[in-house]
Amino acid sequence: MVYTIPPLIEEKISPYAKELIKKLDNFVENECIPAEQIFHKQLGKGEDRWKIVPPIIEELKKKARSLGLWNLFLSKHYREGAGLTNLEYALMAEITGRSIRIAPEAINCSAPDTGNMEVFAKYGSPAQKEKWLTPLLNGEIRSAFAMTEKNVASSDATNIATSIVRVNNEYVINGHKWWISGAGDPRCAVFLVMGKSDPKNKSKHKQQSLVIVPRDTPGINIIRPLTIFGYDDAPEGHCEIIFKDVRVPIENIILGEGRGFEIIQGRLGPGRIHHCMRSIGAAERGLDLMLARVTDPSRRTFGKLLAEHGTIVSDIAKSRMIIDQARFLVLNAADMIDKVGAKNALKEIGMAKAIIPSMLLEVLDRSIQAHGAGGLSEDFPLAAMYVGGRTLRFADGPDEVHIQQIGKLELRRAEKIRASNEKLKSKL
Amino acid sequence: MVYTIPPLIEEKISPYAKELIKKLDNFVENECIPAEQIFHKQLGKGEDRWKIVPPIIEELKKKARSLGLWNLFLSKHYREGAGLTNLEYALMAEITGRSIRIAPEAINCSAPDTGNMEVFAKYGSPAQKEKWLTPLLNGEIRSAFAMTEKNVASSDATNIATSIVRVNNEYVINGHKWWISGAGDPRCAVFLVMGKSDPKNKSKHKQQSLVIVPRDTPGINIIRPLTIFGYDDAPEGHCEIIFKDVRVPIENIILGEGRGFEIIQGRLGPGRIHHCMRSIGAAERGLDLMLARVTDPSRRTFGKLLAEHGTIVSDIAKSRMIIDQARFLVLNAADMIDKVGAKNALKEIGMAKAIIPSMLLEVLDRSIQAHGAGGLSEDFPLAAMYVGGRTLRFADGPDEVHIQQIGKLELRRAEKIRASNEKLKSKL
Amino acid sequence: MVYTIPPLIEEKISPYAKELIKKLDNFVENECIPAEQIFHKQLGKGEDRWKIVPPIIEELKKKARSLGLWNLFLSKHYREGAGLTNLEYALMAEITGRSIRIAPEAINCSAPDTGNMEVFAKYGSPAQKEKWLTPLLNGEIRSAFAMTEKNVASSDATNIATSIVRVNNEYVINGHKWWISGAGDPRCAVFLVMGKSDPKNKSKHKQQSLVIVPRDTPGINIIRPLTIFGYDDAPEGHCEIIFKDVRVPIENIILGEGRGFEIIQGRLGPGRIHHCMRSIGAAERGLDLMLARVTDPSRRTFGKLLAEHGTIVSDIAKSRMIIDQARFLVLNAADMIDKVGAKNALKEIGMAKAIIPSMLLEVLDRSIQAHGAGGLSEDFPLAAMYVGGRTLRFADGPDEVHIQQIGKLELRRAEKIRASNEKLKSKL
């Protein structure tokens, strides 16, 4: 047992969730973390990297499911859900973040599947649910979300240019996507493709539609996996894909034409919280590794343990402080989603998303520094976690976009303050 | 009504406390903030600065007491207390921080009296309580805490050198103190003096005693009020004081010889939380002023409202984020004190103390910058709040000491992590 | 002898300048620094603060002049100048910054007189020079520059609203200025007032004129001295002033109607460098004080000298590094002014101005922190220097304005880079 529920919110966690937390914590520490090196050894070499899913993953999935650690992310709002609040699941997401490459997938709670499952659960027709949600919930297939495009500034989602044109009973899709995570996985069976079905609509937010595209539809050309700081993240990968005259039946649209923007807005709230809480877990892992390293008796410098250097002690304290601050911010956002819904928790979610990735990078950077060059290598999970954290500064919107949005939401308070100041002045 | 209880902890706040919060919020907004400029006008000039207490203060005290807004800081652990938890009072401290020069004193919850009242309430003999605690609780007198010394590094409290020597039925005190806040106030009637009664005791933490010294005892020489930046903070002030053969009866010792260190340890926990929460309130005030300023239509630069410059929007967002993070950290510490006591919440209290003053400075600095040079002047409360925040980076221990302590507490986890890593390695 | 000319640029310094540097360094160390406490004691009390100039200042001025340390700031471009390059004087400005309250004035090189003298020397008519420049160069009178206004965002100088209306042979001036430094000084005999003589001119930069206004002209109402973080900086002060139907003969215009903006542009280049270099000197003084403090054997904490704590050593190193980096930036800007003129060194000057004040604050903050609360008091020059540095983040344009300007100047390079990239792509 490693994990302690933050006392400040412990009363809000149900006995059922506490039981799950305990089980999950044990599973991650005793099954997932030990599996990390096995996973890396089982990865394919050369082209096989994209064909082989390390068998340890499916073993762990079986074990997790048998323990009831499965699909925990789907909140109690969904019929298919595990009956947890967003706050409760947030704690579990943190726990899985300690073994971020293994644990989320092992319990079928890894992106982008989670967001896609939420879309199907929330907006899918019964037929769409049966065909795609069921096997996703069973962990039988995987999925990808195809939004980001190569030739436009995708941080402003209204720039998305892929065309979705209705021709008779089909939609014809043409576009150039990239950074489509998970598209390289041999188990990936379906894409959710975001594009413009009505590019001339006066409302910039009603031009988009979201369409289900089976992976094996003709016209999909996966050009290459992209690397991130040298990592290809096989077998999932982050792919560049050209959609050339890809045709799907009109039944494959989700919710209806022009509803695409609305869907992605709904999709992003909890997903951002999951990312953030896994990042907290990753940061805790990074700090734990640092604590172990700096107290390693074989690594003395200038006559002292690393832990006896005041600057190292200070670095540790700073990491502890920013982790704890960040955790409360995310838990608060999760709790707000539970209370008022993601739409009304925009500021809280945005703050979490804007803060946590940089926090993770700061903690990991210190831990890497304490590890010496080894910290940059594959011998520790630090470098890979760092790269994941760096990517998260873009994923689901770059820092800058969140920060501007938070500032603007905050500025809405100005009018009232000015009125109150004026009243005060008039009295004096 | 300006204040919103953070939803994450709202369930923990009793209806009674909520009622008080509402009343206090109104009192601060409608009575204290409008009183700020009056207060400054009522301050004395020249030597009178140390003789006159602006009458508005006593008026507000009367009003506050009649509203039941009085001595809220003394938690339910004390017979004399308002029956609030530390968490509940923390919210109220934040509210008073919005008018930090006026509100805390108006409700008889200002340092150093609060800490001193806690000492009397917790450790005082019945006679000591009657003589000093009662008038303090009534707001009839004020007090000072004389610990910091000029000629030693007082951030390490074991360096305190003032001698307390028992001679017959008296203690004779000799020492050179400075930064004794509140000692300049004409209402200040008593000092709690920290010194060494047993400087040769093997235990560094049993050499100290704490002694009650009435303000009018012969031998007390207030040399000068010190300034902080250019402020003298009259009439309270921060004084340099020489104690020369000052004699008090032995009944004036608190708790007994050698117990001084123990007492200050007990004194500091909640007091630090109060400082921190008031700082949160001050930061909110600073941000509010910034919001008002940057949307002032008469202050356009380069063709735009200040609020239309992206860097200003970003500054606002950053301030909002660090305030919210910091608040949770302090509320968590307050809640931990409620749950396990200040002694067992050292890390949580330390983190709050190490983070919040710098957070406050960062928020105020941005607000000042948005105000132009006026932000540095007496026309806004920003500069004075800034100086208060800067001082807080020393008060109750400098940042560095807290940070080292947090790091060392965190390092205690290392052994267990190392053991677990070893186990893991042995399995592979 | 304390000062070492940076070896990187030593070859550029003439033997004459080296001789002056040596003399100045001795003068500052042995005359000015020892005079600091005398100065503070000689300041007036109460209203006298604005009537008394500490006599030590005039004594030092006499001594300095007799040593040839006088008006060094006026570069060789001016007939009245000391024949120094901007680079050479920059080094001297650094030296005076070590005793920033005393030394610049002692050698008649203190703001705002320096900038005003430059204006007279560069743009003044023979009559204007005789009447005002000569006594200024002799240190017989002082002057102020009245630009900043209370009711507009003055960081955008085109907002200045004071009206200058020609009526027959006079200009009639109406406006509300504040932060007019030096206006409180009993020796201040003249204001240079910036206002709008042609507010409807299509060119935003031709609406302004600069007019000479003798201090004793009827209609000038000095409302109050403003404070900066509690300091009033008497006797110079920073004053709020209302100009009400102030009349001066038309001969008092400088250079001609509509030339005001042009003049202030010309005025600011070298003045910013002087501010920056004095700040470097102030930072060095701050670091020196820190070095002395942390090695003080009477100030041990937790069993160690402060200088034996790794975090303190690290703080010292960081201060050394940012000082040295900043100095080169300013010297480079000074050298560019010498080479291509201030107009063509906008980016270099802007970078110095944007970086140095924050650098100074960072160095002083660490030094203050090492001094404990004493560092905030009048017992050390740190707090006053800090406040000066903070003010400098506004003076001559706030950081934000410089930073945006630097970014925009840098962006001018983009087109060429894009062209070169395109060429490269076309080849591949």
Added chain:
Amino acid sequence: MVYTIPPLIEEKISPYAKELIKKLDNFVENECIPAEQIFHKQLGKGEDRWKIVPPIIEELKKKARSLGLWNLFLSKHYREGAGLTNLEYALMAEITGRSIRIAPEAINCSAPDTGNMEVFAKYGSPAQKEKWLTPLLNGEIRSAFAMTEKNVASSDATNIATSIVRVNNEYVINGHKWWISGAGDPRCAVFLVMGKSDPKNKSKHKQQSLVIVPRDTPGINIIRPLTIFGYDDAPEGHCEIIFKDVRVPIENIILGEGRGFEIIQGRLGPGRIHHCMRSIGAAERGLDLMLARVTDPSRRTFGKLLAEHGTIVSDIAKSRMIIDQARFLVLNAADMIDKVGAKNALKEIGMAKAIIPSMLLEVLDRSIQAHGAGGLSEDFPLAAMYVGGRTLRFADGPDEVHIQQIGKLELRRAEKIRASNEKLKSKL
């Protein structure tokens, strides 16, 4: 022509060096940068990564040598050198840093060969020079420097544990090295191995020796190339190597037993400057790419070019400012080496090394952020440069070690300052 010699030091650059700078600048812009993508395409796949050196490299080497751009790093102190000062070469190193993967090797000025050539040139016997220095200078072979060890904290070089035992006419070497850069290159013909020949010598700095070990000596076992983040940097690589009873003739010792520490001290000064200046060039390249990206008309967000967002303009300005500051710091260190030798320029070299890698990371991070996720990929050189910069925070000593050393050197000034302060006090 892209490069401009910093005007501040232009007078110090000889016409000969200026001619070389011009040629080199053209070579880098028109030959090396266009070769970058070719290089990546020519890299081997799978195991071939370690067997193939992209042919473009040897082509560029030929071209460079024919232009006289060859071995420029060896300063005029060496008979074999190009006759340049360290300052002059520093500028050239910056230029090569713009194409950091290609240009340094193309002109035979890449680490670790440069440092090794300096060792041979400075300390090698005539026979050693003939055998190793000549082919290295000709670019016919490459080399590695084997110091860092896996099982000790190598940031304190006295921890190195590899044993070098003399047995008759041979040295027998046993040890476990890692991060041996260049050891994977098929052209690598020789290792310089640092180890302990006299581990019991009382002087911690006389225990070490440096021995020449031909790559094909029996007992050398290259276990694996390490990755940095996800990069293997083939074909050079960073290798883990076990030396098991490796035997070399005693003639292979450099300078003599016990001289190892002395040699590495001498080796590191200029090498650190080279690293730093290349980093400046890399930072300039990163900023250039950012300028191009944010002005790309196809990448508008929220109705604006990226370059029209104030926060982006501010980011650009900040990058420009830290690059320029950092460059002066390194040029100063290079100039100090020229003037007083590396031994007497420890503080200047250390400051450059402590500042520049973090500066590079900061600049690149902003540029990456402006590029969106693409900035993390192989489509731009940013990610690889970032990883190089991150590594440099360890290479030749981690930041922390430099910072502590700088702080300690600075503290040597304390005594004199304290004496001067005492003198001042005694006068008052």
